[in-house]
Each structure stands twice: as C-alpha cells, then as structure tokens.
Amino acid sequence: MTREELSRNIFRKRSFLCTGLDTDIERLPVSLDRDIRGMVNFNTDIIRCTADLSVAYKINTAFYEQYGARGWEAMAETLDLIPGDCLAIADAKRGDIGNTSSMYARAFFDELRFDAITVAPYMGEDSLRPFLEFEDKWVICLALTSNPGSADFQMLESQGKRLYEHVIETVCRWGNPNNLMFVTGATQAAHLEHIRTIIPEHFLLVPGVGAQGGDLHEVAGAALNDSGGLLVNASRSILYASRDEDYTEAARAEAMRLQREMDIALRQEGY
C-alpha cells in the first residue's frame, strides 16, 4: 500500500486507528474454544466488526509464534482476513545482519505478504536495508517505545541528542516518507512534538493509547500532518472489551469510540 492510499483511507474513514491483533487464547470470549481455531474465529469476528473503523491491523507475531507451526498458520489465516483498504503490519521487531534480515524480509513480505514490518535498529544500516528494498512495503523502525524500559537506552544522551533522536535522524537517511515509519509511544507525548520537528512528513505508529495510559488528543495534536501521518494502535481495549456473547458489539463500540475521537481530532487540527 502506498502512502497516498494510506492517506486517502485515513481521510475517507475519518480514522487513524490501527487495531492490534494481540490475540491471547486465555482471554478469548467464553463462547469460543480456547485453542488456535478459537483464536482465528475470534480474529475473524474482530476484523469483521472493526474493518470500516480501522485503517490498519497490526499482528503481534509473538502471540502466534508461541504455538509453533500451528501458530504460523493461524497468523497466515488472520493476515488473509485483513481487507485490502487496511495496512497489514507484522509487529515482529526484527533486525539482524544483512543476509539474515533479507530472510526475514522475504518471510514477511513475500511468504506472508504483509504490507509493513516493525524492526529494531540496534544492529544498524545493513540490518534494515533489506527490508527497505521491497517496493510498496513499509519498514516501521522502533524509535521511542511506550514501555518502562524505553528509558534504559533510548534516552541516553550522546552529542547533545538522545539515542532515539540519533536513530530517527540516521535511519531517515536509508529510507524516505514513502517506505519508512517510526514507532513512538503515546506515553511519550512530551517527545512527540519534538519528533515531529525532526521528521515532519513520516508516518508515526503510536502504541500505548488505552491500556498503557497514553492520551489520544495529545498524540493527535502533536503528530497529525497533512497526509494523516499517524497510526494509533489499540489492542487490548478493543479485543477484550467484553468476554461475553456481546464481544463483537463491545469491540465495535470501543473501536467506534476511538474513531469518533479521531474524527474530532482530525477536525480540530483542520483536516
């Protein structure tokens, strides 16, 4: 999916919602089987009841890999359910030496046909390049994450800049706003405005609204730009809105609540 298509979907749907499919078998609704089949059935229901409200789906690969080969099949099946007007993101956080990163790129872009993958920057240029070589695919690089541990290394200061700023500035030389996004946590809203001054054009993928405590309007105010430029991920608040028979209604209600807030935020920012 190109940047123009993603942008068009955001303004048409009045939403920058990325629904995260961090599907945990232990937390499935009581009416579903607690197994891989139940997991895929649940994903089917969640995608169906949120597709018109979402512009992206993010599959957290860990939740599938933990079940080995059957989990990979469930991931592939789930990927096939994601509609064409939604960006399909593999939240895999990969990064390895060049020839190994090439393997990962093929796994996620050719074998599984994801539109985008999250990557970790620690190993530098040759670890990211292979992902950037695929046409119409996206690399989403970790910059400033939403978890407590983000303070351990990402905030280290070197030559007057934090490590996350070095990451953004350096990785930007290897890609461009049409194939490169950054992960910047919603719990770091104070830094988001600063990040926007470094990269006014790039899309930001922002986790941490909802369960992790980030504020949607603060994020939108700091990060929206004239191509949208923002995907806000919500996972647990949508997936586990209810464990009863009404789980699709409850999930849809939460996704709709977020979409309406996003519509308001878009208008407030003049879009």
Added chain:
Amino acid sequence: MTREELSRNIFRKRSFLCTGLDTDIERLPVSLDRDIRGMVNFNTDIIRCTADLSVAYKINTAFYEQYGARGWEAMAETLDLIPGDCLAIADAKRGDIGNTSSMYARAFFDELRFDAITVAPYMGEDSLRPFLEFEDKWVICLALTSNPGSADFQMLESQGKRLYEHVIETVCRWGNPNNLMFVTGATQAAHLEHIRTIIPEHFLLVPGVGAQGGDLHEVAGAALNDSGGLLVNASRSILYASRDEDYTEAARAEAMRLQREMDIALRQEGY
C-alpha cells in the same frame, strides 16, 4: 544447561565451537533435495558429523521462518536432533514490551525447548526480564555485533562510554553469569579485551570468525576465562565446506580444524 555443565563440556571436548545452522536451501549439496525435507536431512548430517567437536548449536530462526509453518516444523525437528551435551541456541534477536517478551520466552523455552535465545536490548529492562525468569535457560544479549552496521548506534558515546558498554553494564544488573551471555563480534577483537574487564565472568558468544573475517586466536586470547567463558560461532565455513558428495567429510574437516585451533588456544591460555 547450567554454566558448570557448559564449562565441563568445553574442557572435555577441548572446544568452544558453536556450529551455526544457518541452513540455506539454495546452498544445499547437489545430492540433496532443494526443499524443507532436504534442509532437515542436511541438518541431520551436519549435526551428526560435528557433534563431538561442538559444544553448542545455534539455529538462526530467520532461515526457517521464511518458510512459514513448514519452516517452524523444520526448526523444531532440527532442535530435537541437537545432542544433550550441546547448548541449543535460538538466534532470534527478540525484544518487545514485557507481556510480548513473555510470549516469546514461552515460544522458545517451553514450546521449542531451546536452552538459550539471543535478544535485542533496545527496549530495555521489561523487554529482557521475562526471558531471565526461566530456570536453567540463557539470555544472550546483543552488545557489540560483528556486522558493518554495528558502528551506527552501538559505538555512540554517552557519558564517556559507548552504547554497547552501557548495554553490558546495565543488562548485567538484571541477570548474572549463570543466565546471561553477550554477543560480541569477532571483527571487534580490539574491544573484546576491554569487554572482559567489564565482565570477567560472563560467557561471550562470538560470531564473525571465518566468513566475516575475525581471528580465532585473537578472540580466544582476549576472551577465554577459567570456565571457558567463550563460544565462537562458525556457520557458513562449516555448512558449505563442500557442495559435493563429500559434504559431511568437508564439514567435519572444517569443524575439526577449528576445534584443534581451539585446543591450542586453550593450552596457550593455560587451560
């Protein structure tokens, strides 16, 4: 596997060789089928002809994941072939927020029963803790890698120390020499002696000898300690020593050449 057991195997086998199973279907010997079955058959042969010379095997997960569910099955089958006196390492370079890292830890330690996993430190403490909570399992944290891109961020200086030094010092607070190793590339031999002054006791996993150009004796001189404290990985030089009928003999000859050099290095260092 405990540190004592690993140490005992090193001194008994007179080897600190980790054989890397970065098995590429395109590079299989001509006599084998170019498919997943051929991949597992090749791994079976390689493990059989190098088991007495190796103290560890490292499975590079990317080479298997690229084939989806069938690849995961091949990885599980290969893992089952690794003898009990060799450390089984998943070279997966994972790292995510706490609840997701827990999933990965379960996937690699419970579902697949690896002894060790490589992890990326960028996301900090809560991304590594879940792996460290497993008894008799090992976390192998990226510190200073062997690839060209290692210079991009790992060498950034902050408060008089490189990022990789911050990583080593900080991560050491979360684990101990019995459950934590570090990846330090053989192409960085000049830094290895310095790393040994920071962590005299921890095991180091050193890739980059052979295909990537690192020198075995330099590495051994800088890194060996009285529990061994060192695993040197070789992948391509062993796996692809020959593509002809003699591939097991050629692979064994290369592994034996390395083991003999390791024996000499151990004696030179007084072990």
